[in-house]
Amino acid sequence: xxxxxxxxxxxxxxxxxxxxxxxxxxxxxxxxxxxxxxxxxxxxxxxxxxxxxxxxxxxxxxxxxxxxxxxxxxxxxxxxxxxxxxxxxxxxxxxxxxxxxxxxxxxxxxxxxxxxxxxxxxxxxxxxxxxxxxxxxxxxxxxxxxxxxxxxxxxxxxxxxxxxxxxxxxxxxxxxxxxxxxxxxxxxxxxxxxxxxxxxxxxxxxxxxxxxxxxxxxxxxxxxxxxxxxxxxxxxxxxxxxxxxxxxxxxxxxxxxxxxxxxxxxxxxxxxxxxxxxxxxxxxxxxxxxxxxxxxxxxxxxxxxxxxxxxxxxxxxxxxxxxxxxxxxxxxxxxxxxxxxxxxxxxxxxxxxxxxxxxxxxxxxxxxxxxxxxxxxxxxxxxxxxxxxxxxxxxxxxxxxxxxxxxxxxxxxxxxxxxxxxxxxxxxxxxxxxxxxxxxxxxxxxxxxxxxxxxxxxxxxxxxxxxxxxxxxxxxxxxxxxxxxxxxxxxxxxxxxxxxxxxxxxxxxxxxxxxxxxxxxxxxxxxxxxxxxxxxxxxxxxxxxxxxxxxxxxxxxxxxxxxxxxxxxxxxxxxxxxxxxxxxxxxxxxxxxxxxxxxxxxxxxxxxxxxxxxxxxxxxxxxxxxxxxxxxxxxxxxxxxxxxxxxxxxxxxxxxxxxxxxxxxxxxxxxxxxxxxxxxxxxxxxxxxxxxxxxxxxxxxxxxxxxxxxxxxxxxxxxxxxxxxxxxxxxxxxxxxxxxxxxxxxxxxxxxxxxxxxxxxxxxxxxxxxxxxxxxxxxxxxxxxxxxxxxxxxxxxxxxxxxxxxxxxxxxxxxxxxxxxxxxxxxxxxxxxxxxxxxxxxxxxxxxxxx
Numbered sequence: 144x145x146x147x148x149x150x151x152x153x154x155x156x157x158x159x160x161x162x163x164x165x166x167x168x169x170x171x172x173x174x175x176x177x178x179x180x181x182x183x184x185x186x187x188x189x190x191x192x193x194x195x196x197x198x199x200x201x202x203x204x205x206x207x208x209x210x211x212x213x214x215x216x217x218x219x220x221x222x223x224x225x226x227x228x229x230x231x232x233x234x235x236x237x238x239x240x241x242x243x244x245x246x247x248x249x250x251x252x253x254x255x256x257x258x259x260x261x262x263x264x265x266x267x268x269x270x271x272x273x274x275x276x277x278x279x280x281x282x283x284x285x286x287x288x289x290x291x292x293x294x295x296x297x298x299x300x301x302x303x304x305x306x307x308x309x310x311x312x313x314x315x316x317x318x319x320x321x322x323x324x325x326x327x328x329x330x331x332x333x334x335x336x337x338x339x340x341x342x343x344x345x346x347x348x349x350x351x352x353x354x355x356x357x358x359x360x361x362x363x364x365x366x367x368x369x370x371x372x373x374x375x376x377x378x379x380x381x382x383x384x385x386x387x388x389x390x391x392x393x394x395x396x397x398x399x400x401x402x403x404x405x406x407x408x409x410x411x412x413x414x415x416x417x418x419x420x421x422x423x424x425x426x427x428x429x430x431x432x433x434x435x436x437x438x439x440x441x442x443x444x445x446x447x448x449x450x451x452x453x454x455x456x457x458x459x460x461x462x463x464x465x466x467x468x469x470x471x472x473x474x475x476x477x478x479x480x481x482x483x484x485x486x487x488x489x490x491x492x493x494x495x496x497x498x499x500x501x502x503x504x505x506x507x508x509x510x511x512x513x514x515x516x517x518x519x520x521x522x523x524x525x526x527x528x529x530x531x532x533x534x535x536x537x538x539x540x541x542x543x544x545x546x547x548x549x550x551x552x553x554x555x556x557x558x559x560x561x562x563x564x565x566x567x568x569x570x571x572x573x574x575x576x577x578x579x580x581x582x583x584x585x586x587x588x589x590x591x592x593x594x595x596x597x598x599x600x601x602x603x604x605x606x607x608x609x610x611x612x613x614x615x616x617x618x619x620x621x622x623x624x625x626x627x628x629x630x631x632x633x634x635x636x637x638x639x640x641x642x643x644x645x646x647x648x649x650x651x652x653x654x655x656x657x658x659x660x661x662x663x664x665x666x667x668x669x670x671x672x673x674x675x676x677x678x679x680x681x682x683x684x685x686x687x688x689x690x691x692x693x694x695x696x697x698x699x700x701x702x703x704x705x706x707x708x709x710x711x712x713x714x715x716x717x718x719x720x721x722x723x724x725x726x727x728x729x730x731x732x733x734x735x736x737x738x739x740x741x742x743x744x745x746x747x748x749x750x751x752x753x754x755x756x757x758x759x760x761x762x763x764x765x766x767x768x769x770x771x772x773x774x775x776x777x778x779x780x781x782x783x784x785x786x787x788x789x790x791x792x793x794x795x796x797x798x799x800x801x802x803x804x805x806x807x808x809x810x811x812x813x814x815x816x817x818x819x820x821x822x823x824x825x826x827x828x829x830x831x832x833x834x835x836x837x838x839x840x841x842x843x844x845x846x847x848x849x850x851x852x853x854x855x856x857x858x859x860x861x862x863x864x865x866x867x868x869x870x871x872x873x874x875x876x877x878x879x880x881x882x883x884x885x886x887x888x889x890x891x892x893x894x895x896x897x898x899x900x901x902x903x904x905x906x907x908x909x910x911x912x913x914x915x916x917x918x919x920x921x922x923x924x925x926x927x928x929x930x931x932x933x934x935x936x937x938x939x940x941x942x943x944x945x946x947x948x949x950x951x952x953x954x955x956x957x958x959x960x961x962x963x964x965x966x967x968x969x970x971x972x973x974x975x976x977x978x979x980x981x982x983x984x985x986x987x988x989x990x991x992x993x994x
Contacts, residue, residue, distance in 0.1 A: 144212045145367040146435035150231050153241035154249040155220040158271040162241055162348040163217050169354045172206035185423050201231045204422050209362045214437050222251050223515035225462045226494040230379045230448045232262040234394035237365055240268045244278040248290040250725035256291045265335050267342050274347035298342040313339045332364050370434035374398035375453030378446050381490045390439040391446045401431045416442035464494050464509035465657040465702055468533040476529045482506050484527040509539055538703045541655040541729050542606025543615040544569050550646025551776045553756035554637040556764030560626040561634035563642040564778055566619040572951035573728040577617040587623040594635045595620055605752055607647045609742035622778055644754035645769045654738050655729040656701050663696040665720035670694045680704040681733035683943030698944050701733055838935045840884035845919045845940040847891055852941055852959035876906045878966045889919040920945050927954045
């Protein structure tokens with residue numbers, strides 16, 4: 144029987160577990176549908192889940208319906224356990240997104256939709272609780288179109304416009320439909336599988352209304368994946384059973400897996416000692432599993448979520464904890480013993496990032512929220528019989544870099560040898576750490592390259608300002624050298640971390656803090672207070688809609704400042720205001736100096752992350768400070784970079800032998816020299832010198848934003864809008880003559896009925912009028928996204944939210960007032976320069992011209 148893995152995802156209290164009970168009941172898997180409030184739900188088997196009435200751990204069940212076998216994975220709905228949910232998405236064939244008809248689209252629901260898009264999971268949407276009063280299908284579909292996707296389609300196949308609604312989701316399908324007025328089931332299946340259509344169904348899980356129809360729909364429109372013949376699998380979870388056995392939860396995506404089979408991964412070769420199929424807290428053993436099965440295996444000691452066997456798939460989590468806590472034992476348990484216990488939990492939940500701070504003798508963990516703290520406290524007590532408490536919660540900070548540099552690390556104590564050259568480049572907000580290998584095999588052996596890349600990928604790297612984790616950086620391995628006799632396995636790890644820190648010493652770094660995306664609903668009368676509060680919180684917000692005396696504000700603000708705003712908002716709006724949060728990205732911290740001071744981090748005293756290198760002289764290693772490494776390094780020091788290519792660096796084995804032999808001369812029988820060769824001259828440290836191709840420069844001006852920002856333009860606009868436009872364009876024309884770059888003035892025309900996007904040339908600049916329903920912000924964001932890699936772009940706008948978005952995409956921003964001041968200043972400087980140059984020439988009066 145064909146198998147399909149489906150996962151249930153939802154915001155907490157949407158009825159996700161109740162729907163799971165309904166699916167199992169209607170398929171005949173269970174005889175009675177359990178209830179969360181009665182603590183007899185099939186999936187919520189753990190005592191903590193029963194007591195809290197929420198799903199905490201992802202679990203599975205298998206049921207058959209008609210001609211399909213479904214493997215159902217139930218995931219946590221509470222945001223504190225979102226990382227557990229995200230790992231499950233890695234192995235899904237389809238997802239079912241459950242939304243409460245009475246609660247609307249919550250912030251976490253929008254996050255779930257983005258995650259499903261990231262993992263490219265085809266999605267069915269079940270609108271639950273339709274049995275309650277004041278639920279309206281049309282209104283719900285409109286919310287889905289606004290917040291999830293325009294391609295959410297009600298799958299009421301009896302509706303006259305059903306096929307048309309499906310067809311408009313894809314241009315090619317629409318063309319065929321207009322020709323034939325027909326759509327085949329195969330076409331609809333393909334549209335769903337490629338995420339071009341999201342089927343929407345309505346019902347009530349508690350009343351078992353619409354459940355069977357939903358099952359019929361899944362059978363009709365879901366297809367099983369095509370699997371490879373050779374063994375392949377994805378790991379999505381690590382747990383430990385009550386006996387302490389380590390379980391690797393995986394989905395087989397190719398071939399077969401048998402008990403006692405040998406598995407090779409990383410540098411390990413291990414045997415599968417047992418295969419388990421779990422359901423509702425219990426399990427049954429199996430001797431073999433095949434492609435499409437989800438199982439748990441014993442015998443693998445170093446696996447982690449995201450690992451793959453037989454296939455190389457990139458895996459990186461989007462959801463990260465935003466709070467940092469210290470963990471202390473409240474009984475007599477030794478802190479080092481507690482740390483060992485917590486390391487086991489860290490394998491199950493890697494986002495905890497349990498670390499031992501040797502400098503302050505404390506244990507730190509990253510946490511999603513208060514509910515997770517309560518659950519972890521209970522688990523630690525239950526599993527290890529240790530009482531703990533979590534202290535001093537602060538938000539998680541990160542660090543990034545603002546410019547690029549090349550770093551070199553050298554590690555050469557006696558009978559060791561490795562040198563590594565890395566390049567660091569800043570990346571757009573939310574990118575994380577990107578690792579790239581640009582080292583040729585003839586330059587450095589593949590196994591050493593893999594050691595370097597593995598270290599960069601599997602270790603957390605600390606910044607220089609406050610010691611926080613690095614993010615939004617691209618690290619490229621440029622070159623390396625080894626020695627056939629003296630290079631040991633650990634040498635490249637030592638050289639790599641030194642190269643990384645040496646590069647960090649050369650760049651300007653930046654402290655980042657986590658931001659919330661927020662949506663505020665409140666009475667229009669309280670609008671001014673809310674906007675002032677957002678500014679007070681160092682956030683940025685704008686009014687997205689005002690209707691029926693109710694305003695909606697959307698924006699971003701630091702979590703550390705706005706997290707507790709709910710109570711204040713409710714108080715001054717007399718209960719009529721509400722705010723919903725969605726975890727956003729890390730952006731520049733609003734109080735960097737304070738954060739750095741509080742961290743009291745000394746980069747030079749961080750012995751685990753040294754920036755100095757170790758060279759060898761007279762048989763002994765000696766330290767070379769980071770700013771002198773370029774004088775001692777053995778790789779070539781300069782290279783020209785043309786476009787995206789660069790020169791390879793090489794050094795022959797004979798040259799390395801000569802270096803090693805000279806450096807260890809006093810330990811050999813033949814001493815060919817007595818003095819270490821010093822550099823002939825000291826050079827200014829500039830890392831590796833690159834020549835960059837000059838990028839084209841653009842200035843995009845939100846024209847009406849500039850007009851509204853200046854009194855003279857506004858007064859002119861009140862008399863005649865065209866006059867204000869022309870006055871601004873004339874200034875931009877003069878400025879372009881000075882800057883010699885492309886200037887594009889963008890005017891909002893989104894309210895013009897039937898308007899189309901136009902671009903015209905006005906003297907030496909370009910003028911854009913946006914199309915209907917397209918704002919200037921939309922046009923600018925699209926332009927930046929398409930061109931930021933190939934050009935230098937500056938966007939002129941005073942909209943704080945838009946500035947954050949543009950910065951996140953990698954472009955520069957300038958406020959409307961500062962931009963106009965710059966135009967006037969540079970124009971005045973040019974005039975002064977002209978007058979100075981020509982002050983000796985004769986000035987003619989008007990009367991002279993008449994002669």
